[in-house]
Amino acid sequence: MERNIKIVIIEDDDTIRMGYKILIGEEEGFEVINAYASVDEALKTIRGEDPDVILLDIELPGTNGIEGIPRLKKLLPKAFILILTVYESEKLIFDALSNGAAGYLTKDTPADKICAAVREVIKGGGPMSINIARIVIKSFRKNQDSPLSKRETQILEMVGEGKSRSQIARELFIDLETVRSHIKNIYIKLDVNSRADAIKMARENKLI
Amino acid sequence: MERNIKIVIIEDDDTIRMGYKILIGEEEGFEVINAYASVDEALKTIRGEDPDVILLDIELPGTNGIEGIPRLKKLLPKAFILILTVYESEKLIFDALSNGAAGYLTKDTPADKICAAVREVIKGGGPMSINIARIVIKSFRKNQDSPLSKRETQILEMVGEGKSRSQIARELFIDLETVRSHIKNIYIKLDVNSRADAIKMARENKLI
DNA sequence: GACCGATCCCCCGGAAAGGGTGATTTTTCC
């Protein structure tokens, strides 16, 4: 028989915290070794508990969940952090994942699905709630009706890589003046007059 | 009773194509209205078939799946495209999703899971195989042990937004010369000597 | 005391950026 999966819960709402603790603890193969009401509290003693997975809320008193991720990771580099929250904003999801969260679940997830996600994360997966996956996929999607032509898009991408006009000209085997023309047209279409503004506008509208 | 979900399969391997066609067709509520061996073939007649979901392979003769996505989307803007492939490279996943794919499944997915993914996609979800979700999440993650200091990272991010030294200086309320020093130090640490190379290096290593 | 990070200062020359105004050719679309 395999060792139980050790879980720590960090969640400020008493009812929810205790609910999860009981529900997940009942599951075969899981062991909830502790449940904290804040990251700050957890940081004091969590090291010795050496959990496999940390279920982490985002809205917390003191250090919030997003900021908590790197701190927890520092203490427990091998632990997986699973975000468990009501928030579904693109920015929070992005911040959580770039800070090192291994998965992102919303709070409407039933206990058995949470356990499935925990198992998945241990196997190297990246569990996400359905609606989160939708947002993540959407964040990749380019705007299908861009005002820019293919060539313009391509050149703007290169501008976004920090390349100079002459570098772009060399790489595309076209004249420096041609690159200039394209960039000028891009500026007109996006109604900007600098590289920085063009990049910003393009990223905001997912043109690149 | 609800209308059946209309599916078109585009897959070049005869065996796999027929297999999916039969297995998915058997499922309650699904109707496989056609199965093509290539995108080019499909583009000719798929419009009239008006499918709800297109299951699309990537490796195909002629137009490949990635290039096929925008073309299919153009004919059928309301259809969802689900990638079904053996490939798990970050670039392909990224390209597929940015071209407008609604989900990404690997070919080890059993037929009933494919059907579940189809239902999910129609409800606005973004189904992904477990291993794909892992790669997607990993693509967000920043390098936790960057050689750059916080300030340097911040400035490099701004460089990546196409901002000039003086613009960065203004926004951070520091001297132009200070920005210079930071950028010089970034160049030394990353062993580069231009903005473009610094951005490239930083993105490749997920420092920004 | 040594080291790093953040801040600021000076030199230099060449390259790059952006604005204006044009042209030609090829592609695409109806």
Next chain:
DNA sequence: GGAAAAATCACCCTTTCCGGGGGATCGGTC
């Protein structure tokens, strides 16, 4: 087949920026 859009190249101009070199100071940290 003809109009529109896209892609290509040209030359005018001024201002700014870039990267390389050399420094200094101050406050932490180890």
